[in-house]
Amino acid sequence: xxxxxxxxxxxxxxxxxxxxxxxxxxxxxxxxxxxxxxxxxxxxxxxxxxxxxxxxxxxxxxxxxxxxxxxxxxxxxxxxxxxxxxxxxxxxxxxxxxxxxxxxxxxxxxxxxxxxxxxxxxxxxxxxxxxxxxxxxxxxxxxxxxxxxxxxxxxxxxxxxxxxxxxxxxxxxxxxxxxxxxxxxxxxxxxxxxxxxxxxxxxxxxxxxxxxxxxxxxxxxxxxxxxxxxxxxxxxxxxxxxxxxxxxxxxxxxxxxxxxxxxxxxxxxxxxxxxxxxxxxxxxxxxxxxxxxxxxxxxxxxxxxxxxxxxxxxxxxxxxxxxxxxxxxxxxxxxxxxxxxxxxxxxxxxxxxxxxxxxxxxxxxxxxxxxxxxxxxxxxxxxxxxxxxxx
Amino acid sequence: xxxxxxxxxxxxxxxxxxxxxxxxxxxxxxxxxxxxxxxxxxxx
Numbered sequence: 001x002x003x004x005x006x007x008x009x010x011x012x013x014x015x016x017x018x019x020x021x022x023x024x025x026x027x028x029x030x031x032x033x034x035x036x037x038x039x040x041x042x043x044x045x046x047x048x049x050x051x052x053x054x055x056x057x058x059x060x061x062x063x064x065x066x067x068x069x070x071x072x073x074x075x076x077x078x079x080x081x082x083x084x085x086x087x088x089x090x091x092x093x094x095x096x097x098x099x100x101x102x103x104x105x106x107x108x109x110x111x112x113x114x115x116x117x118x119x120x121x122x123x124x125x126x127x128x129x130x131x132x133x134x135x136x137x138x139x140x141x142x143x144x145x146x147x148x149x150x151x152x153x154x155x156x157x158x159x160x161x162x163x164x165x166x167x168x169x170x171x172x173x174x175x176x177x178x179x180x181x182x183x184x185x186x187x188x189x190x191x192x193x194x195x196x197x198x199x200x201x202x203x204x205x206x207x208x209x210x211x212x213x214x215x216x217x218x219x220x221x222x223x224x225x226x227x228x229x230x231x232x233x234x235x236x237x238x239x240x241x242x243x244x245x246x247x248x249x250x251x252x253x254x255x256x257x258x259x260x261x262x263x264x265x266x267x268x269x270x271x272x273x274x275x276x277x278x279x280x281x282x283x284x285x286x287x288x289x290x291x292x293x294x295x296x297x298x299x300x301x302x303x304x305x306x307x308x309x310x311x312x313x314x315x316x317x318x319x320x321x322x323x324x325x326x327x328x329x330x331x332x333x334x335x336x337x338x339x340x341x342x343x344x345x346x347x348x349x350x351x352x353x354x355x356x357x358x359x360x361x362x363x364x365x366x367x368x369x370x371x372x373x374x375x376x377x378x379x380x381x382x383x384x385x386x387x388x389x390x391x
Numbered sequence: 392x393x394x395x396x397x398x399x400x401x402x403x404x405x406x407x408x409x410x411x412x413x414x415x416x417x418x419x420x421x422x423x424x425x426x427x428x429x430x431x432x433x434x435x
Binding site for chain 2: 255258259262263266270274275276308309
């Protein structure tokens with residue numbers, strides 16, 4: 001439980017606070033430069049490369065890695081796997097913060113961010129895939145916010161509001177799954193418009209399917225990865241149920257991740273076969289593609305499988321961290337490395353230090369917000385006043 | 392491979408894809424058994 005006296009008696013000069021403070025300070029300076037000098041003042045973006053690190057990492061990776069919310073709530077409420085119930089709230093929180101930070105990052109990346117509501121309020125481009133992505137992200141952010149309100153309501157003592165939202169759990173879960181299916185795949189579909197710019201090994205008519213399946217893998221792996229970190233740093237906040245169910249979550253999600261990774265591997269090979277792109281595998285881009293496919297898809301699939309069979313929790317946790325890295329590598333490859341692959345190296349994009357700094361700033365904002373919420377609200381433990389199952 | 396017509400291209404690529412699909416279906420079933428047989432042994 002959150003106690004004000006604990007905070008007052010604790011020193012604020014911890015290593016975490018100092019490092020986070022420095023990053024936030026530098027991030028605020030970059031923010032001031034971005035909104036006074038425009039995109040050119042802080043980024044290496046150009047007409048050739050209008051989507052850089054902020055789209056490749058903050059948006060594409062952010063959305064994929066926030067998929068744990070819909071994956072976990074679907075497993076528990078739709079497929080009835082109640083033994084993973086303790087993983088729902090942390091996953092919903094990670095999802096909500098992930099999507100909120102995606103929208104925050106978008107305000108930096110879009111040239112005129114005050115026009116972000118235009119597609120909904122002024123001129124709806126309903127034939128655009130980007131419109132669908134924007135609409136789904138907006139709606140899903142609202143759904144995640146509502147799904148998370150029971151924890152905040154319990155903290156604030158708003159019993160009626162909390163009970164009302166708990167009754168809507170199934171509806172919200174179904175909405176979340178529908179919206180996630182739509183926009184996770186549509187983020188891949190955005191690249192269908194650029195067959196001449198994206199390298200053939202990454203471009204495929206099935207790229208929306210690749211993005212959707214990999215988002216499930218990202219969600220499952222992020223729940224294990226985030227659970228590992230929370231158990232390490234917030235173990236004193238966890239109640240008995242969370243500690244008891246922790247291993248079930250790791251083994252169950254590890255098994256699912258292994259199986260979905262195997263399916264993803266097969267679908268990626270179909271992608272090569274359907275476009276007859278085998279000849280590109282012997283090129284330098286082909287070598288990098290094989291590193292991604294074998295090193296970040298096949299390898300974690302086998303690591304997860306070995307971990308599940310041998311009941312090796314440590315191996316599964318390492319596989320989860322490796323898979324999360326693999327998702328980042330995949331999104332970077334699609335958005336940055338294999339994009340504009342035919343251009344001479346002088347025209348290729350590499351992010352400026354301020355773009356990298358701002359991405360680190362946004363991740364830090366997320367970590368600080370997560371830390372604040374799990375130390376104040378009942379996310380890793382059951383609130384004593386609410387004995388009934390909660391979302 | 393060089394293809395003279397679009398039909399040649401699709402015959403070739405779809406032919407390979409169908410073979411891969413059959414192999415995948417068998418492989419995925421086997422992989423699922425590999426993932427779960429330890430669990431089944433524990434239950435017995």
